[in-house]
Amino acid sequence: MTACGLDLARTGSPLIQVQGLTAGYGERIVLRDVDLEVFAGEIVIFLGGSGCGKSTLLKQMIGLEQPLAGKVLITGQDIHAARGTQRRRILNGFGVSYQTGALFGSLSVLENVLLPLEECTDLPETLRLRVARMKLAQVGLAGFESHAPAELSGGMVKRAAIARAMALDPCMLFLDEPSAGLDPVTSAELDALILDLARGLGMTFVIVTHELASVFAIADRVIMLSKAKQGIVAQGDPRDLRDHATDPLVKDFFHHHVSGMLNTSAEATSA
Amino acid sequence: MLFARNNTQGTPGERPERDFHFVLEGLQPNASGAMDGTLSGRLDVRNTGELWRRLHRVAGKSGPILLRLNVSKLEYVDASGLALFTELEEVLRSKGGKLELVGMRLELRRALDQFLVQSRAVAVPRSHGNILERIGRGTQRFFHDVRDLVGFVGLFASGFGQALRRPTSIRWRDFWLNCETVGANAVLIIMLIGFLMGLIISFQSAMPLRMFGAEIYVARLLGLSMVRELGPLVTAIILAGRSGASFAAELGTMKINEELNALNTMGLDPVRLLVVPRMLAAMCMTPLLTMVFILFSLVGGAVVMLSLGYPLVSYINQVTLSVGVGDLVNGLFKSLVFSVLVGGIGCVRGLQTGQGAWAVGAATTSAVVSGIVLIAVMDGIFAVLYYVFHY
Ligand SMILES: Nc1ncnc2c1ncn2[C@@H]1O[C@H](COP(=O)(O)OP(=O)(O)OP(=O)(O)O)[C@@H](O)[C@H]1O
Ligand SMILES: [Mg+2]
Numbered sequence: 001m002t003a004c005g006l007d008l009a010r011t012g013s014p015l016i017q018v019q020g021l022t023a024g025y026g027e028r029i030v031l032r033d034v035d036l037e038v039f040a041g042e043i044v045i046f047l048g049g050s051g052c053g054k055s056t057l058l059k060q061m062i063g064l065e066q067p068l069a070g071k072v073l074i075t076g077q078d079i080h081a082a083r084g085t086q087r088r089r090i091l092n093g094f095g096v097s098y099q100t101g102a103l104f105g106s107l108s109v110l111e112n113v114l115l116p117l118e119e120c121t122d123l124p125e126t127l128r129l130r131v132a133r134m135k136l137a138q139v140g141l142a143g144f145e146s147h148a149p150a151e152l153s154g155g156m157v158k159r160a161a162i163a164r165a166m167a168l169d170p171c172m173l174f175l176d177e178p179s180a181g182l183d184p185v186t187s188a189e190l191d192a193l194i195l196d197l198a199r200g201l202g203m204t205f206v207i208v209t210h211e212l213a214s215v216f217a218i219a220d221r222v223i224m225l226s227k228a229k230q231g232i233v234a235q236g237d238p239r240d241l242r243d244h245a246t247d248p249l250v251k252d253f254f255h256h257h258v259s260g261m262l263n264t265s266a267e268a269t270s271a
Numbered sequence: 272m273l274f275a276r277n278n279t280q281g282t283p284g285e286r287p288e289r290d291f292h293f294v295l296e297g298l299q300p301n302a303s304g305a306m307d308g309t310l311s312g313r314l315d316v317r318n319t320g321e322l323w324r325r326l327h328r329v330a331g332k333s334g335p336i337l338l339r340l341n342v343s344k345l346e347y348v349d350a351s352g353l354a355l356f357t358e359l360e361e362v363l364r365s366k367g368g369k370l371e372l373v374g375m376r377l378e379l380r381r382a383l384d385q386f387l388v389q390s391r392a393v394a395v396p397r398s399h400g401n402i403l404e405r406i407g408r409g410t411q412r413f414f415h416d417v418r419d420l421v422g423f424v425g426l427f428a429s430g431f432g433q434a435l436r437r438p439t440s441i442r443w444r445d446f447w448l449n450c451e452t453v454g455a456n457a458v459l460i461i462m463l464i465g466f467l468m469g470l471i472i473s474f475q476s477a478m479p480l481r482m483f484g485a486e487i488y489v490a491r492l493l494g495l496s497m498v499r500e501l502g503p504l505v506t507a508i509i510l511a512g513r514s515g516a517s518f519a520a521e522l523g524t525m526k527i528n529e530e531l532n533a534l535n536t537m538g539l540d541p542v543r544l545l546v547v548p549r550m551l552a553a554m555c556m557t558p559l560l561t562m563v564f565i566l567f568s569l570v571g572g573a574v575v576m577l578s579l580g581y582p583l584v585s586y587i588n589q590v591t592l593s594v595g596v597g598d599l600v601n602g603l604f605k606s607l608v609f610s611v612l613v614g615g616i617g618c619v620r621g622l623q624t625g626q627g628a629w630a631v632g633a634a635t636t637s638a639v640v641s642g643i644v645l646i647a648v649m650d651g652i653f654a655v656l657y658y659v660f661h662y
Contacts, residue, residue, distance in 0.1 A: 105627025122320035123351055124327075130354035130390040131316075137389035150527075150626030168316050169349035 013076065015040045015172065015204050016061060020070035023053075023060050029068070030056045032230040036223060040171075041202035043194065043218050045209055045238075047253060048225035054208045055099055055176055057225065061206065062096050062174055063087075074172075092120055094172035095165030099180075099208075101157035103149035109136065109160050110145035116167045135163040138193060140186065154181040159190070172204040173197075179211050191217045212254070224250050292318055293345075295325060305337035311344035314352035323355055330359055335367035343374025353386040423619045427550070430542030445548035453514045453549075454556030458563060460513075461506060465564040468505065469493060469571025477575060486579055490589035493572040498594050498602045502565040504650055507609035510557055511642035515617035518549055519638035522621025523631040531622070541622070550614045557610030558603045565602070605653055612645045 014037035021034045030053040038044050046054040059065045061072050063079035071078050074090050082090055103112050113132040117123060123131070136142055139159040149157060158181055165173055179187040191214045197203040198218075209215065215222060219238045226233040226249050234241060234250045242254040298308035306329060314322065330336060338359070360370040375383075400408070434441050473489045480486050522545060525531055534541050569590060576586045620638040624630045 106629040117316070117351075121316045121351070123316065123354075124320065124323055126358050127319065127323060127351055127354040130357060130386075131350045134350055134354070134386055134390040142389070148627065169351070 014038060015042075015075060016206070017073040017076075018057075018061065018070070019073070021057075021060055021067050021072065022069040023056055023065065023067050025056075029230060031060075031225075033070070034231045036232065036235075038204060038206060040204050041198060043198050043205040043207065043220045045207045045215055045219040045222050046225060047209075047215065047222055049227060049253075052225045052227040053230070054225055058174055058176055058206065058208060062094065063091070092168060093170055094174060095168065095170040096174045097158070097161040097165040097176065097178060099176040101149070101161040103157055103160055103164070105149050108146050108148055109141065109152065112149070112160060113164045113167050116164065120168060132163075132167065135166050136160070138166070139163045140189060155183070155186060158182065159186075162190070170203075172206070175205065175207045175209075177208055177210065179209055179214055184213070187211060187214060188217070190214075194218055224253065293322055295322065298329060305339055307339050307341075309341040309344070311342075311346070313347040314345065314355070315347065315349045316351045319349075319351040319355050323358075326355075326359060327362075330362050330368075333366065335369075336363055337369050337371065338363060339371045339373055341373045342379065343376070345379070348379065348382070350386070353383055354390065356383060357387055357390065419623060420619060423622065424615075426542050427546060427615060427618075430540060430547055431550070434543055434547045440543065441551070442544060442548050445544075446552055449549050449552035450556055452517070453510070453552045454559060457509065457513055457556075457560055460509060461560050461564050462567045464505065464509065465502075465567035466571040468501065469497065469568030470575060471571075472496070472501075472568075473572040473575040477579060486576075487581060487585065487589060489576065490572065490586050491593035494569065494590040494594040495598065497565050497568045498598045500602075500650075502561050502568065503602050503606035503609060504646065506557060506561045506564045506606060507613055507646045508643055510553070510560070510610065511613045511617075511639050511646065514553060515613045515638045515642040516635045518614065518617030519621040519624075519635045520631055522546075522618060523624035523634040526622065526624045527626060527628075527631065546618045546622075549618060550611070553610045553614035554607060557613075558606050561603060561606040601657070605650070608649060608653075609646050612649060613642045616642045616645060 016038040018034055018036045021031060022029060023031045023034075034057065046057065048054055056065070060067055061074075061079075063072065063082075066080055071080060073079070074093070077086065077090055079087070079090055103109070104115070107115065110129075110132055113135050114128055117128040117131060121128075133142070133145065136145060139162050141156060141159055141163065144152065144156065144160075149160065152160065158178055162173075162175065162178055165175070179190055182190065194205055194207075195218050198205055205218075207218075215238050221235060222238045222241055223235040224233050224241070224247075225231065228249075233247050234245055241250055245251055245254070293310060293312040293314045296309045296311075298306055301307050310322075326338075330338060356370070356372065363370050372379075372383075473493050476492055477486050477489050480488055522531075525545070531541050534544060573583060573586055577583060617638045620634040620641070624634040
């Protein structure tokens, strides 16, 4: 809900700063000493093998889980330290769609999108309905308003979750595998929507995805995570990385080498 | 879509709150009867509600109104702002008036057009039907439910038959785990409730019996009623609340996570894998819990009798005189039957779960309610049977 004029992209101070972040579950450390910055209007994509900690990093950035060390600043404010209204304001400033969709099963699709509008704004009902319908139409779900989430296909759940994440017109969107389970055409439409929002309005995106096609289509910057290094191995423009990367993991990832698959599983067993 | 004039400076959060606001000026009727106003600044979900209320005060009046808003200085509009313009236009038009947006930039016009298409109401009212329809649906659902129940009884029976014929096919690890949660973890609450019920019943009955100098018969009364009736009944009700509910919730969650589908497609029988260990555990543990319950209710009775001045020996004598082995067998058999009902209905409700978190809640509630109803009905049947056979 904050302003994102195009011109401040990449010139102002970063929108999101991750500083020395170490995160894990219980005794197990997944990410160690990670630093990264995301600027307004940027589309940043996290890449990496399954289980390397992409979702974990995302959950840290949105303040869902407490870090073991380090901090995450969103527009300069420490999200893990913020409390009360300050925290609520930070949270309302971004939208999140989770890997599993996480729609509320007892509400219809339309009601899912309406919920943040009802709880966080004082818009009258007629306007809320219009906004919610428009968000659903944007992700191609017009006509499914009264369906229950259980009556949707996997990809439709994903899209409904994105519509809900956009309900408050946030300035940042965090999407965990938005295009998993989508056909290439719908996936491309989603990419177009993301590009539209980012280029037209300077919305900022942090996306986890495995679809190389959409990486090349939309990413300003790719951040490659590795399980072995427990952190970032490389980052930069996707084409640069594809053509000039020296790191074997990065090369394998972009060139689909079978050894890449074996490497990942070897990492998994050794970890 | 949204629309922003790219003149916002600095990162959000650094700028004071008032910079994020719209300004509405004018809005006075001019000579020709139209309303003129100027809207500038920023229009987003946080302040559109306020603007709507202000504009609605004007637009809501009866009679046709021509509202002319100059929006050339508007810096930022999001979806809620677009919704406002669309809605306002509709409200005015329905009364023969009109909304004119003056100085609209191209982006805004395009965004508005697109919004109009995207937000068009697709009215799909969910009809709940009239009363007859609803009664019909309810009846149909009831018979479906009964049919499902009968079906599950058959499934369970065949699953059990197979399991008993080949005991190695039973997942004994799950069985022991369930014994722990159903049995061992319930001991404390069973002890507590048993003790309290014994205490209360003997105390309450000691008062009237004292008028006849017959307090010592409290022991017989307590012993018989606990062993034959209350022990099995209350234990089963506690079991329904604890384990019946947890069976339903566990299996229901597995169902909505498609874990049951996964089992089915692997050619594995959910009844054998999930239901049999749970039912067996419930059947083994409930009679044991009933015994614990009876024992502790008698302890409660003993405390009352001791405090009334009777020696422990005579209390124990009275109890053993009145309660025979037959009564205990009776009570334990009842409790075995109750455990089948409670465990079975818990598993059935779990497997019947619909979709979504809500369905798991409904399945759990229904498991407890139907469990308790079944126990009560079965207890009545037992009372009649025991009476008929003079047992
Ligand atoms: N709630 C949890 N408790 C314990 N460990 C967890 C938890 N969630 C994730 N992990 C572990 O953390 C590691 C990283 O998990 P994460 O979900 O971040 O992977 P990911 O990169 O998102 O993988 P994918 O691409 O498959 O979604 C994994 O090894 C996983 O085992
Ligand atoms: Mg993940």
